[in-house]
Amino acid sequence: MTALVARIRAGREAIGVRWRQAPRWTRWTVIAAIIAFFYALPNKEFYQYLGPIPTTGSNFGQVLFTISIYVLLAVGLNIVVGYAGLLDLGYFGFFAVGAYTVAVLTSPASDLKTQWPWLMALPVALVVAMISGVLLGMPTLRLRGDYLAIVTLGFAEMIRLAATSSEFLKGQRGFNQIPHPPGRYADGRPVFGVLDPRPYYWLVLTLIILVLIAVRNLSNSRVGRAWVAIREDEDAAQLMGVPTFKFKLWAFAAGAVIGGLAGALFAGKQNFVNSQNFELLNSIIILAAVIFGGSGNLVGAIVGGGLVAYLIERFRGVELFGWELYEFRFMFFGAVLIIMMIFRPQGLIPNRRRAAEFADRRREVTVGQ
Amino acid sequence: MDINGLFSNFGELTTTGLTQGAIYALVALGYTLVYGVLRLINFAHSEVFITGAFFAVWTWQFVWGLNQDSTAGGLVAVAYLVSAMLVAAVASAVVASAVEVVAYRPLRKRNAPPLAFLITAIGASIVLSEAYAILTRRRPTGMPTLVSTEPLFHIGGVPISAADLLIVSAALVMMIVLDIFINRSRIGRGIRAVAQDANTAALMGINKDRIILLVFLTGGLMAGIAGVLFNVRIGVLTYSVGFLMGIKAFTAAVLGGIGNLRGALLGGLLLGVTENYASGLFGTNWKDFTAFAVLVVLLMFRPTGLLGESLRGVRA
Numbered sequence: 001m002t003a004l005v006a007r008i009r010a011g012r013e014a015i016g017v018r019w020r021q022a023p024r025w026t027r028w029t030v031i032a033a034i035i036a037f038f039y040a041l042p043n044k045e046f047y048q049y050l051g052p053i054p055t056t057g058s059n060f061g062q063v064l065f066t067i068s069i070y071v072l073l074a075v076g077l078n079i080v081v082g083y084a085g086l087l088d089l090g091y092f093g094f095f096a097v098g099a100y101t102v103a104v105l106t107s108p109a110s111d112l113k114t115q116w117p118w119l120m121a122l123p124v125a126l127v128v129a130m131i132s133g134v135l136l137g138m139p140t141l142r143l144r145g146d147y148l149a150i151v152t153l154g155f156a157e158m159i160r161l162a163a164t165s166s167e168f169l170k171g172q173r174g175f176n177q178i179p180h181p182p183g184r185y186a187d188g189r190p191v192f193g194v195l196d197p198r199p200y201y202w203l204v205l206t207l208i209i210l211v212l213i214a215v216r217n218l219s220n221s222r223v224g225r226a227w228v229a230i231r232e233d234e235d236a237a238q239l240m241g242v243p244t245f246k247f248k249l250w251a252f253a254a255g256a257v258i259g260g261l262a263g264a265l266f267a268g269k270q271n272f273v274n275s276q277n278f279e280l281l282n283s284i285i286i287l288a289a290v291i292f293g294g295s296g297n298l299v300g301a302i303v304g305g306g307l308v309a310y311l312i313e314r315f316r317g318v319e320l321f322g323w324e325l326y327e328f329r330f331m332f333f334g335a336v337l338i339i340m341m342i343f344r345p346q347g348l349i350p351n352r353r354r355a356a357e358f359a360d361r362r363r364e365v366t367v368g369q
Numbered sequence: 370m371d372i373n374g375l376f377s378n379f380g381e382l383t384t385t386g387l388t389q390g391a392i393y394a395l396v397a398l399g400y401t402l403v404y405g406v407l408r409l410i411n412f413a414h415s416e417v418f419i420t421g422a423f424f425a426v427w428t429w430q431f432v433w434g435l436n437q438d439s440t441a442g443g444l445v446a447v448a449y450l451v452s453a454m455l456v457a458a459v460a461s462a463v464v465a466s467a468v469e470v471v472a473y474r475p476l477r478k479r480n481a482p483p484l485a486f487l488i489t490a491i492g493a494s495i496v497l498s499e500a501y502a503i504l505t506r507r508r509p510t511g512m513p514t515l516v517s518t519e520p521l522f523h524i525g526g527v528p529i530s531a532a533d534l535l536i537v538s539a540a541l542v543m544m545i546v547l548d549i550f551i552n553r554s555r556i557g558r559g560i561r562a563v564a565q566d567a568n569t570a571a572l573m574g575i576n577k578d579r580i581i582l583l584v585f586l587t588g589g590l591m592a593g594i595a596g597v598l599f600n601v602r603i604g605v606l607t608y609s610v611g612f613l614m615g616i617k618a619f620t621a622a623v624l625g626g627i628g629n630l631r632g633a634l635l636g637g638l639l640l641g642v643t644e645n646y647a648s649g650l651f652g653t654n655w656k657d658f659t660a661f662a663v664l665v666v667l668l669m670f671r672p673t674g675l676l677g678e679s680l681r682g683v684r685a
Contacts, residue, residue, distance in 0.1 A: 087484050089491075139669050146410050146487050147668050150619070154665040157616070158658060165654035280612070284491055291488060331499035337492030341485045342475045361480045 074305025076258030090156025098263025129260020174274025294347025390641020415615020421596025437511030
């Protein structure tokens with residue numbers, strides 16, 4: 001058994017080494033192939049050959065859209081949790097901010113009566129999400145560790161409760177008739193319609209690729225190095241002259257923009273937003289996704305977000321011993337959190353540095369334990 | 370803003386606040402005990418609480434054959450209540466210890482970073498609450514009326530019910546017993562020693578793991594009783610009530626000074642009264658919002674709470 005585990009581990013490491021040593025053109029080809037695969041995925045002509053992968057309980061294009069939104073959120077939360085090491089339990093709040101900003105500006109049900117088109121509301125949503133990230137971060141980021149986690153959770157719940165109770169945000173009645181993104185085919189049909197979820201998926205996929213490029217560059221820059229320093233030891237980072245507060249705020253703002261983007265896309269697709277869309281469990285599912293995939297690693301966050309969202313949808317309509325698996329989805333992810341934290345805290349595809357941090361701590365076991 | 374609403378119902382809001390606060394205080398003890406010893410927010414404690422509430426209902430339903438229309442009075446009601454409290458306390462204590470053994474102990478053995486504990490705690494919390502969700506098919510469970518919530522007598526025009534009396538006195542008795550247990554007993558001394566300095570305590574021959582287990586157990590007992598009292602007050606139980614109760618009890622614990630037993634009582638009562646005044650002032654919709662606002666403001670500006678945080682401060 002252990003021999004098998006060792007062989008698998010060696011094999012995985014060999015893949016990693018090979019990948020890093022491969023010539024640039026090989027890597028680009030592989031990446032291009034992967035991207036092409038995901039663009040082709042929602043077409044029935046393509047996915048019907050993929051065996052049991054497409055979901056049975058719901059439209060596969062729709063499922064892919066949901067997955068892509070989760071991936072986007074996981075990439076955003078990965079900045080906050082994975083890079084900067086700030087446990088944010090209210091991340092879904094920024095998704096809500098993005099979705100509500102679009103809703104308030106565009107929906108005819110809104111009190112503002114502006115009825116902007118979706119594309120005009122999008123940048124405003126991003127800016128509002130960013131500002132809310134900074135506003136949330138300014139008072140809270142002085143706190144550390146678990147208190148920060150609880151305060152972010154408290155803020156997200158306050159947003160939700162305010163949305164439920166306040167007249168302006170319409171509570172459970174919500175906003176309807178939120179416009180779709182613009183664009184028409186040559187024959188005059190809208191690209192982003194009600195029936196076909198694929199264009200939305202392609203839109204999110206494209207945006208994910210852009211966001212990934214941005215996040216990757218950011219994490220390889222001075223900002224990214226500051227985040228890692230803060231994650232590893234905040235006091236040491238401060239002593240070395242890293243303005244920790246500023247960079248933590250940066251992490252919050254960057255995460256918030258991505259969350260807001262996901263919310264705006266969701267609102268544009270769904271065309272209806274109410275306060276029930278933003279339960280706390282969603283924040284926790286995205287956290288589970290990031291940790292499951294490997295926090296601090298972009299590929300890990302993508303795989304985690306994709307896998308978690310896919311599993312939730314895959315459970316739908318599947319029965320085992322007379323129970324619908326979909327009922328067990330949250331329980332399953334709760335268990336995943338526990339098991340991962342105990343046995344593989346660095347996640348499926350770990351960030352090498354972070355894995356080393358965990359291994360280090362494990363060696364420093366103290367007296368009496 | 371409805372200042373008239375606040376003042377015309379001032380007495381009633383106060384009694385409601387105090388009874389709710391007493392329940393918050395009992396649950397808050399669990400957070401405070403665990404935090405005092407491990408510096409860990411036991412996020413799963415809210416589910417330890419609903420474990421008690423559910424086992425109480427199930428005792429009434431399946432052992433005594435009661436349903437939501439049954440009523441009882443006198444000694445029979447007392448028997449129902451006491452049996453439910455016993456079952457609930459044991460069930461909650463077992464679940465609390467199970468959480469420690471399954472979710473926290475392995476992490477301590479591996480010297481995991483503090484946030485890892487919070488994440489497994491959230492995991493444990495979800496697993497438990499979803500287990501109850503699935504068992505009850507996400508529907509609310511009704512229960513018999515054992516203690517009347519109708520006014521028993523009036524003090525200065527403020528109605529007081531038997532349920533109010535029971536809840537506040539039961540909570541007070543539990544708190545006093547716990548206080549004596551921690552301050553006077555041998556095991557209590559062990560708990561305080563581990564809270565002061567776990568490693569030194571271990572060197573002095575205290576079995577640390579056993580003390581920690583005991584702390585979870587004690588917190589569980591209190592939460593189980595709180596679950597029964599919650600049932601008496603509310604009369605309907607849904608799997609999702611744990612989350613809000615957990616947050617509020619945690620707020621109460623921080624308000625009084627987390628790690629401080631008497632602080633938990635003070636914080637619980639204060640929070641209960643505050644949120645009820647706020648609901649009188651702004652409308653019931655904003656009651657939970659107030660609790661969250663108190664939590665956030667508190668953590669940002671006075672995280673040590675009113676009485677200061679310490680289980681160690683209580684000297685031997």
